[in-house]
Amino acid sequence: MNSLILETKDLHKEYTTDKKRVIKALAEINLKVHSNDFLCILGPSGCGKSTLLRIFAGLEKSSGGSIFYKNKPLTSSTHEIGMVFQEYSLLPWRTVIGNVSLGLEFLGKKRNKRLETAMRYLRLVGLEDYAQSYPYELSGGMQQRVAIARSLANDPEILLMDEPFGALDAHTRILLQKELLRIWDNNRKTVLFVTHSVDEAIYLADRILVMSAGPGTLLEEITVDIERPRKRSDPEYGRLTTRILEMLDSQIKQ
């Protein structure tokens, strides 16, 4: 087993709204992530999946509990933890390559080095021909690939992905899932992938963490023992789907 890279202990989060109402978003999350894991976090809408990732990304403060990144407490944003958002997040006034270079600029890399690195990652996601295009000239799926390249160009230890394919049509989505696994194979990172699609989780993950409805807790951890590339026609695929769906179903009935 690979080394422990991220760990939470009794992590919880409450939001206080403007009207002073307290919303419990996460309750007692105890989680262990090992390096090079492909982990999917699966749960119904509003169970706190985004909140969890945003806390890891340093975009939100936890209300209590602790997070350890490489055995040290994690307190703020770090370029070692990258994030891909569901919504449009590219800078519209920059070209594709300018977007991919953004993190490298923040890290103070030289111009030549930036362009070279950015180009390498554009090649990795198969968009080297679009280096000089603007984001609005690209389809939604291509934009997400650029966003993935942009995060990877920073060479993060952990890549957080918050429903990155959620806004895409079903066909593009399946293509990009395949693409993501290929990229991950070339460039092994620890991935925390949030989704509410059972199918997507089984297709992608080494391990699936199923969350309960809000306030989110970890319900169960499922290891997906199917060889990649996975086939949706595999009987084990179907069995797993049914099992997880039943689990989520019981959540809604409660």
Added chain:
Amino acid sequence: MRNVLVKLSIFMIMPLVFLLFWQFMSSLIDNKIILPAISDVFLLLKSPNQPMIGMGSLVDNLTISLIRVLTGYVAAFCLAIPLGMLMGYSKFIFSLFHYFMGLFRPIPPLAWVPLVLAWFGVASLANFSPIQSGQIYIYLRNIQISMVFIIFIGAFFPILLSTIYGVQNVRKTLIESARTLGGNEFKIFWKILIPASAPSIVNGMRIGLGVAWMCLVSAEMLPGSISGVGYLIIHAYTVARTDVVIAGMISIGVVGVMLDTIFKTLETKKFAWQSKYR
């Protein structure tokens, strides 16, 4: 090519109708003081460098007006843009200034005139100049503090408001993704906030310049002024030279359109991404 011709002729219809109407009315009225003929006004516009009614030429007066506008305008955007950025960025600074300045915003710039004249009188930038002679001095003497102040007020609020709006409406995801890529506050401000709000800021600058130009011409019509197109118009009125009045008005319009075109070109060239931004 044919398309261009069609567009051009559609564009020309209204001006031609207007000119015909003007020509018709002026020959009907047949009184130069009420409505001069097109040819009278055209003659003045044809030689804009020629001195008229003892006040210097049209170009001289336009230049003075333009220098005044630019002085007040530059002062306005030097203050409005940084302040607007800070107000858009920080809730604290926003609430510190917003309500206070809200009280000043409804006051029409020209309503400041009496107060400003009482404060500054006819003092001009020349009063602060180390050089007390020469061409520059003459220009400086024509830039009255009171007028700069009025222009400043006129341009300040449109620029300030669009800057605040621009910064407040930068997509949160853009800022957050920059943060996860390792950007600190300072870099995010320069690389995300400023470019993202630039279209809105430039739009405010464009509106501000239009307002400033209108305020100036009106301010020049008020007592205390001795030059500028606004003054030229008022003076021409007192000596019953309606043709000069109209020539002055036309030149105000033309300069206004030219200033606006500069910004429009900048907007379409630099911010093409904005209109296609989904």
